[in-house]
Amino acid sequence: MSGFSYRTGALYAEDVALTDIAAQVGTPTYVYSAAVLERNYRAYEQVFGGQNVGIHFALKANGNLAIVALLGSFGAGADIVSLGELRRALAAGIPPDRIVFSGVGKTNEELAAAVKAGIAQINVESEPELEALDGIARAAGRRQRIVLRINPDVDARTHEKISTGKRGDKFGIPYADAQALYRRAASLPGVEPVGLALHIGSQLIDLAPYKAAYRKVADLVQDLRRDGLTVQALDLGGGIGITYNDEKPPSLDEYATIVCDTVGNLGCRLAIEPGRSVVASAGVLLSRVIYCKNGAANDILIMDAGMNDLMRPSMYGAYHPIYPVQEPSPDAKMTAVDVVGPVCETGDTFARARLLPPLGTNDLVAFGAAGAYCSSMSSTYNARPLAAEVLVHGHSYDVVRARQSIEAMFADEHMPDWVTGTDPIAMTAGRKRA
Numbered sequence: 013m014s015g016f017s018y019r020t021g022a023l024y025a026e027d028v029a030l031t032d033i034a035a036q037v038g039t040p041t042y043v044y045s046a047a048v049l050e051r052n053y054r055a056y057e058q059v060f061g062g063q064n065v066g067i068h069f070a071l072k073a074n075g076n077l078a079i080v081a082l083l084g085s086f087g088a089g090a091d092i093v094s095l096g097e098l099r100r101a102l103a104a105g106i107p108p109d110r111i112v113f114s115g116v117g118k119t120n121e122e123l124a125a126a127v128k129a130g131i132a133q134i135n136v137e138s139e140p141e142l143e144a145l146d147g148i149a150r151a152a153g154r155r156q157r158i159v160l161r162i163n164p165d166v167d168a169r170t171h172e173k174i175s176t177g178k179r180g181d182k183f184g185i186p187y188a189d190a191q192a193l194y195r196r197a198a199s200l201p202g203v204e205p206v207g208l209a210l211h212i213g214s215q216l217i218d219l220a221p222y223k224a225a226y227r228k229v230a231d232l233v234q235d236l237r238r239d240g241l242t243v244q245a246l247d248l249g250g251g252i253g254i255t256y257n258d259e260k261p262p263s264l265d266e267y268a269t270i271v272c273d274t275v276g277n278l279g280c281r282l283a284i285e286p287g288r289s290v291v292a293s294a295g296v297l298l299s300r301v302i303y304c305k306n307g308a309a310n311d312i313l314i315m316d317a318g319m320n321d322l323m324r325p326s327m328y329g330a331y332h333p334i335y336p337v338q339e340p341s342p343d344a345k346m347t348a349v350d351v352v353g354p355v356c357e358t359g360d361t362f363a364r365a366r367l368l369p370p371l372g373t374n375d376l377v378a379f380g381a382a383g384a385y386c387s388s389m390s391s392t393y394n395a396r397p398l399a400a401e402v403l404v405h406g407h408s409y410d411v412v413r414a415r416q417s418i419e420a421m422f423a424d425e426h427m428p429d430w431v432t433g434t435d436p437i438a439m440t441a442g443r444k445r446a
């Protein structure tokens with residue numbers, strides 16, 4: 013967990029003690045390391061940069077403006093999946109010509125906003141989307157660059173909820189239909205098909221599915237070209253896995269070799285859309301123990317972070333490492349404990365039978381590998397405000413999202429007069445009913 017390390021007995025994010033952040037910002041709080049973010053991003057740049065491969069950070073992994081802006085300052089583009097993410101990417105200063113728009117269900121409003129913003133590319137996932145976009149772009153007097161997202165029908169061998177490239181998954185255009193639809197797209201005045209996209213899933217540990225999918229896409233490129241169609245761009249998706257527990261993900265070099273071997277000689281401009289592998293290891297969720305109580309099986313550590321803050325364990329059965337902020341002594345007795353949140357669901361369990369040193373009320377822990385799909389998936393379930401987010405940069409840090417106030421949580425809600433009994437007409441009607 014470099015970027016996060018023990019110094020003089022306590023866990024630091026770069027040169028800032030997590031105890032200081034907890035004291036000043038409170039808990040639960042997401043803490044990100046700018047240095048780790050940069051290292052993760054530069055690794056992609058080093059492997060692919062020489063070959064002019066576009067790197068579009070997938071905002072859904074972590075859309076915090078500071079994080080997106082920081083990545084943008086390194087040269088990253090954005091992969092977005094909603095109007096909200098378009099607005100986030102633009103607000104963070106990502107130039108429109110570095111934004112690509114993915115997603116299976118883009119509304120007319122979203123497509124129109126993307127066309128108007130002049131984004132680089134829309135990844136079209138179906139025939140109705142193609143027809144809708146053509147109309148919207150023509151109405152705006154534009155010709156929108158698009159690629160068709162293909163479902164290559166490969167098994168990504170990842171968690172079923174994040175596998176996206178198998179026939180029957182909701183994503184993409186069936187491989188067999190792609191050629192006809194590409195031809196149709198080429199005939200429409202509102203769109204300019206420039207290539208193909210695919211994204212077969214997330215947290216991929218095995219490179220074989222990539223190889224199979226990229227081979228199929230390469231074959232399709234040849235077929236389209238034989239048909240006289242122009243194919244200049246390939247968007248290869250994201251999805252490289254990371255280590256949460258004992259996974260052994262491929263290196264970027266190995267991944268790049270596969271890219272080179274399968275689609276490297278087609279003369280296409282390549283793009284990738286990594287999310288998890290850029291931000292996951294750059295973040296921890298800092299949380300405090302409320303109580304430790306005796307359970308029937310194991311002792312139970314009850315944290316002040318819940319499934320609303322960190323959903324992956326309850327959603328996917330995901331593993332997150334748990335680090336005591338105070339460094340355990342080498343001879344500390346490790347015991348198996350259940351680590352849970354305060355939310356009223358048994359699903360609000362982060363870990364069962366996790367080996368940890370003695371921890372009690374007020375002790376701090378950090379959930380590791382929590383930079384991706386953690387804060388961005390959080391909710392206010394149980395009327396728990398969204399956690400604060402902090403970005404550490406060397407010796408200093410900034411609160412990049414203030415802890416949500418309880419007032420802000422329900423500021424947009426409204427009680428109609430007929431409910432509160434202050435509307436005289438409704439009150440009369442109510443009396444009649446009674």
Ligand SMILES: *Cc1c(COP(=O)(O)O)cnc(C)c1O
Nearest residue numbers: 070114214250251285286287288
């Ligand atoms: C989620 C997603 C990504 C990012 O996937 P990671 O596993 O986070 O790298 C990239 N492209 C598309 C289309 C996605 O939906």
